[in-house]
Amino acid sequence: QSSLPRELREKYLLTRRIGTGVCGEVRLAFQRSTCRKVAVKIINKKNFQSEGMATRNATTEIEILQRVDHPCLIKTEDFYQTDDSYYIVLELMEGGELFHRVKSQQQLQENVAKLYFYQMLSAVQYLHSNGIIHRDLKPENILLSSQEDVCLIKVTDFNQSRILEESVLMRTLCGTPSYLAPEVFTQASTTGYSLAVDAWSLGVLLFVCLGGYPPFHESFGDKSVTDQIILGEFTMVPSKWRHVSDQAKDVVRRLLVVDPSKRMSIEAALQHAWLQDQGMLETAHRLMYPPGEDAAAVSMQEAPSGGPSKRKRGDGDEED
Numbered sequence: 088q089s090s091l092p093r094e095l096r097e098k099y100l101l102t103r104r105i106g107t108g109v110c111g112e113v114r115l116a117f118q119r120s121t122c123r124k125v126a127v128k129i130i131n132k133k134n135f136q137s138e139g140m141a142t143r144n145a146t147t148e149i150e151i152l153q154r155v156d157h158p159c160l161i162k163t164e165d166f167y168q169t170d171d172s173y174y175i176v177l178e179l180m181e182g183g184e185l186f187h188r189v190k191s192q193q194q195l196q197e198n199v200a201k202l203y204f205y206q207m208l209s210a211v212q213y214l215h216s217n218g219i220i221h222r223d224l225k226p227e228n229i230l231l232s233s234q235e236d237v238c239l240i241k242v243t244d245f246n247q248s249r250i251l252e253e254s255v256l257m258r259t260l261c262g263t264p265s266y267l268a269p270e271v272f273t274q275a276s277t278t279g280y281s282l283a284v285d286a287w288s289l290g291v292l293l294f295v296c297l298g299g300y301p302p303f304h305e306s307f308g309d310k311s312v313t314d315q316i317i318l319g320e321f322t323m324v325p326s327k328w329r330h331v332s333d334q335a336k337d338v339v340r341r342l343l344v345v346d347p348s349k350r351m352s353i354e355a356a357l358q359h360a361w362l363q364d365q366g367m368l369e370t371a372h373r374l375m376y377p378p379g380e381d382a383a384a385v386s387m388q389e390a391p392s393g394g395p396s397k398r399k400r401g402d403g404d405e406e407d
């Protein structure tokens with residue numbers, strides 16, 4: 088406890104480790120004033136390659152963590168740092184990492200995988216609409232809110248994230264193209280598809296949820312994992328995929344496409360037939376926007392037809 092920042096120690100009681108990551112650990116903590124349980128992610132700075140990289144990455148990450156506001160993105164409520172570590176206070180996600188959920192259940196039931204996948208798509212759609220690319224979507228970075236199958240998921244770990252800012256390239260493309268070399272345009276097409284990297288990762292995540300094992304793995308055939316990825320050669324083991332619907336397989340196949348310009352986009356995935364499932368969508372929206380938690384949600388609720396519409400005013404009075 089002694090090496091913790093004093094303010095952190097004064098406000099929170101840190102207890103046992105609940106999660107481990109390559110760049111640090113996660114501890115269960117109690118807010119002393121309310122006894123409320125929170126998670127504290129401790130990231131040791133020396134894990135980053137170079138000092139410059141560390142500060143930029145971490146600053147960007149902290150900025151992103153504090154800026155994002157979506158039900159399927161982890162929220163930070165406090166942030167401290169010492170010379171050698173960052174301490175990020177986060178909401179507790181008692182279901183732990185998706186990685187362990189899939190491992191313990193071999194593979195998820197299709198409707199559960201669909202509910203989780205829809206939430207991941209919503210989270211990534213929000214990030215992309217705010218010019219943020221996650222770039223490191225994997226089962227360890229998807230957290231579950233409870234031990235129940237039907238639960239809220241949250242994306243975390245923006246360590247590799249990048250904020251798409253106005254690039255020199257974009258400005259260049261505004262000027263007269265007459266004197267520009269061809270690679271300036273072809274290079275444009277590659278950076279133009281940088282959002283698509285998250286779509287690929289979501290394809291891998293969905294594959295793991297449905298199949299219970301990774302699509303690219305050294306145990307498959309004689310090619311290296313890198314070669315399998317570059318060739319887009321994934322293996323659907325029949326015994327594992329026999330009970331998975333053709334529509335679900337179609338989503339995976341359209342995301343795990345090597346050419347980013349041909350890969351299904353996040354938007355297109357949200358429109359895919361597999362996700363036009365009213366039951367799942369209602370469950371997802373009930374989890375993401377629980378009634379009564381947010382005035383906006385209340386006002387969006389359909390007032391019961393005919394009966395007096397109960398709406399909460401700012402001062403909390405019920406009005407008929």
Ligand SMILES: C/C(=N\NC(=N)N)c1ccc(NC(=O)c2cc3cccc([N+](=O)[O-])c3[nH]2)cc1
Pocket residue numbers: 105106107108110113126128130148152161175177178179180181182183184230243244245246
């Ligand atoms: C921001 C971040 N990583 N950033 C980075 N590596 N640079 C980050 C990474 C991982 C987490 N993980 C958790 O909050 C987390 C993991 C876990 C496992 C069992 C149980 C719980 N829990 O809250 O009950 C867990 N929470 C939270 C934040």
